[in-house]
Amino acid sequence: MKATDILSIGAVAERTGLAVSALRYYEEFGLITPMRAPNGQRRFRRADLRRLAFVQVAQGLGFGLPRIREVLADLPDGRPPNARDWKKISAMFRAELDQRIATLETLRDDLDGCIGCGCLSMERCALYNARDKAAKKGSGARYLMGDRSSEVPEVG
Amino acid sequence: MKATDILSIGAVAERTGLAVSALRYYEEFGLITPMRAPNGQRRFRRADLRRLAFVQVAQGLGFGLPRIREVLADLPDGRPPNARDWKKISAMFRAELDQRIATLETLRDDLDGCIGCGCLSMERCALYNARDKAAKKGSGARYLMGDRSSEVPEVG
DNA sequence: ATGCGACCTCAAGTAGGCTTGAGATCAAGC
């Protein structure tokens, strides 16, 4: 192993694009467990870089940190994840994405079925009722990946 | 108009399924502007119920309150939204959903392309890089509609 | 020896979307 296998928090921040503060937070949260130098400074290994890459990808897929922590607990710590490990994870990701896509498509279809009715009836409207199944799972956080709520789509 | 056209906050809460506190918050936020009884209590009209139904649907579609407020500003207050109003809104919703679905599908395809490689390379991995475009649009809030991050999908 | 940058800890702040609590008022029922 080369000396570059042991990295300071600043070096890791630069490599991963994560903020130093985020790295410290991740440690506190239990996503990574860097070693410590005698002076108390954090020392990161390759395995930590892999874990962090995983965290970033999983976040991009929309997973929350608690869920990511769970999944990380299953990933090998000392060796790179092998095809088997990765297949397991990716199958889960895929199921997750398929689920989400399906939900959105249902919503879109309901929307199409509703165009022009303008009812939004609490008793009858498919869209109104879709909300119960689709939304309000988490207590906060309803913004979506790729959310463009502050932009104004130019539509008719 | 019948007497039931004027509702107390409690009655509205019951009808819409929203908490009383949420209704007050919505007023403060500017989503609704209920009238006031001489004693200071809020009095809601049918129009308010429609607006609230709209808020719930829009939230289900993943819009944030600021965006919903914008859209509501365009909706008629005194009369039910007509086909024209509704078509405008629904076109926007649809664009929004199509966008989100496309993003997820891209992500899923990248994922499929990556299965078995296990690299998560910061330089080369499509998934890792997808994160830059797909995620981190908002500052917080990465949870998704239909998020199941606290459940564990039974996979392989 | 002094200044600089990188690091440390711990506490508090941010945004979004609410909820909860304290303290007050009001209408109705007994």
Added chain:
DNA sequence: GCTTGATCTCAAGCCTACTTGAGGTCGCAT
């Protein structure tokens, strides 16, 4: 007259994923 329940206002708290700030240490270069 008094309690009960619904309402009111205003302030503070909660959750996620962090950032920011205060105050201190470490090691190196000048």
